[in-house]
Amino acid sequence: MADPLSLSRRDFVRAGAAGAAALxxxxxxxxxxxxxDKLPHRPLGKTGVRVPVLGMGTVAVGALGDEKxxxxxxxxxxxxxxxxxxxxxxxxxxxxxxxxxxxxxxxxAALRERRKEVFLAxxxxxxxxxRALLQLGRxxxxxGVDQVDLAYTHSIGHALYDLEALVGDKGPMAALERAKxxxxxxxxxxxxxxxPEKFAQVVARRDIxxxxxxxxxxxxxxxxxxxxxxxxxxxxxxxxxxMKVMGGSILTRPCKMPEELRQASLRFALSVEGVATAxxxxxxxxxxxxxxxxxxxxxxxxxxxxxxxxxxxxALARRWGPHLDVLDSKGEKSRPLINT
Numbered sequence: 571m572a573d574p575l576s577l578s579r580r581d582f583v584r585a586g587a588a589g590a591a592a593l594x595x596x597x598x599x600x601x602x603x604x605x606x607d608k609l610p611h612r613p614l615g616k617t618g619v620r621v622p623v624l625g626m627g628t629v630a631v632g633a634l635g636d637e638k639x640x641x642x643x644x645x646x647x648x649x650x651x652x653x654x655x656x657x658x659x660x661x662x663x664x665x666x667x668x669x670x671x672x673x674x675x676x677x678x679a680a681l682r683e684r685r686k687e688v689f690l691a692x693x694x695x696x697x698x699x700x701r702a703l704l705q706l707g708r709x710x711x712x713x714g715v716d717q718v719d720l721a722y723t724h725s726i727g728h729a730l731y732d733l734e735a736l737v738g739d740k741g742p743m744a745a746l747e748r749a750k751x752x753x754x755x756x757x758x759x760x761x762x763x764x765x766p767e768k769f770a771q772v773v774a775r776r777d778i779x780x781x782x783x784x785x786x787x788x789x790x791x792x793x794x795x796x797x798x799x800x801x802x803x804x805x806x807x808x809x810x811x812x813m814k815v816m817g818g819s820i821l822t823r824p825c826k827m828p829e830e831l832r833q834a835s836l837r838f839a840l841s842v843e844g845v846a847t848a849x850x851x852x853x854x855x856x857x858x859x860x861x862x863x864x865x866x867x868x869x870x871x872x873x874x875x876x877x878x879x880x881x882x883x884x885a886l887a888r889r890w891g892p893h894l895d896v897l898d899s900k901g902e903k904s905r906p907l908i909n910t
Contacts, residue, residue, distance in 0.1 A: 609651035609865055614846040615809025617757055617779050619719075621689050621847045623840055624865040625654035627813065630853025632660070632673030640672070644680035646855055648687055650862045656782075656813075656849045658693040658724065659709055665695050678714040685715060693724035693761060697731055699745030706749055720780055721746050721755035726772060727762035737775045747777075763814065763894035766798040773803050782849065784894055785812035785842065786827065787835045787879050791887035793894065796842050804844040812839035812848040819894055825857075826893075828886070833864050834871075834879055841871040 609622040626647045634640040644655070657677050658670045674692070681688060692709045696702040706721055723742045725731075735741050746758045759780030760772060769781065781803050783795040790796060800810055815835055817826035827835050839848045848865075852858045871879070 609862065610868065612846045613809075614757075614811075615780060615844075616807030617809055619689065619757075621654045622651050622865075623847055623868065624652050624861055625656055625811070625847045625849035626652045626858075627849045627851035628655065628657040628673035628677060629669045629671075630851040630857075631676055632657075632669075632671035634672075634676075634853060637672070637676060637679065640676040641679045643853075643855060643858065644676060645684070647852070647858055648680070648684055650858065652858070652862065653687055654689045654691070654847050654849070656691045656811075657713070658695070659705065659712065662695045662705055663701055664697060664730065668695065674709065674712040678712060681714060689719045690715065691720040691722065692718050693722040694742060694746065695724040696742050697735060699740045699742050702742035702745040703749060706746065706754060710754065717753060718755050720757045720759055721749060722759045722761045722780075722782065724761050725763065726760050727765035727768055733768065733771060737772055743772070743776050743778070757809075759809070759811075761813070763819075764793060764892065766793055766795045769795070770799045770802055773799065773806060773808065777806075778808055780809040780811055780846075782811035782813050784814035785839045785845070785848075786815050786817050787831055787838045788817055788827070788883045788887050788890055789814065789894065790838070790880070791884060792890070792892055800842065800844060809846050810842070810844045812842070812845050814894065815839045815848045815850050817890070817893075818851060825851075826890075831879075831883070836861065836864050837868060837871050838876065838879060840865075840868055841876070 609624055611620040611622055613619070614621050626644070631640050631643060634643070655677060657673045658668055659674055660671050661668060681690070690713070692713065694702045694705040694709070696705050702723065710716065710718065723736070723746060726736060737743060743758070743760070746755065749755050750758050757779035759778050759782065760769065761782040762769060763784045766783070769783070773781070784793055785795060803810060816832055817835070819826070825832070836848060836850070839845060850861050852861060
């Protein structure tokens with residue numbers, strides 16, 4: 571394969587298409603030890619850690635106005651085996667609104683009793699290394715912990731991130747690597763919703779433990795992280811985390827996906843080779859229990875099912891368009907792959 575730094579987006583699409591037959595993995599882990607009431611667990615890349623296949627996204631939790639209700643929901647999730655909790659601060663120095671509202675405060679209250687049960691991920695949306703470290707420190711304080719399990723440089727597909735500054739020695743990624751060495755986080759990673767070709771360049775130039783990207787049956791047509799960048803990440807042992815499984819963004823309803831496609835979209839994300847967990851935003855016990863049921867009964871999509879879903883969702887992808895670019899300050903939209 572050619573050097574990823576020299577490939578264009580169109581080159582990546584072609585390279586991804588050539589490997590599309592291998593998109594769905596065949597050696598998927600079975601249920602975790604402990605019986606059928608437990609969620610299946612999978613290895614998170616090269617970290618040596620196994621995580622449940624369903625993770626708890628906390629945007630919807632943070633939006634709850636009642637702390638008692640929010641904390642009870644988090645306890646319920648942990649009780650059901652959803653012990654991967656993904657959160658972030660309400661705001662950063664470059665973003666006054668991230669969608670997470672009071673999420674970290676609520677997670678703090680739940681963790682007081684159950685920190686050892688949880689794999690805890692937080693995020694830093696900062697373009698400068700020093701500010702990223704300050705943000706991580708504030709996150710730790712708000713969460714009431716001395717160390718998180720995973721600290722992400724957040725939303726790196728955004729145009730506000732200059733690539734060279736992002737991967738440079740004074741950038742946020744290098745800063746979180748230093749925080750890892752200093753014991754403030756066990757692992758480091760990157761997240762993002764758009765510009766998958768940019769992620770391939772980042773993966774080639776920095777050593778990360780995990781990567782979280784948008785992955786669902788509709789946005790596979792528009793962003794296609796599954797075929798453009800995740801194969802490269804897998805070869806480097808990067809743990810893959812699926813997000814936006816139901817298609818939501820912080821400016822829309824958390825569950826944008828049509829109801830009849832929701833279980834299929836979760837199955838699609840968990841069927842992609844190398845995916846360790848799918849982080850889903852859940853703001854009610856009903857949503858939580860439904861997703862847990864689907865995760866427990868998960869069966870990988872067959873190649874035929876995946877192909878049929880792909881055909882069924884083309885029109886919906888055209889209607890959605892590059893909707894995850896909505897917060898991009900430069901207004902540069904990702905080009906939908908369905909139009910190439």
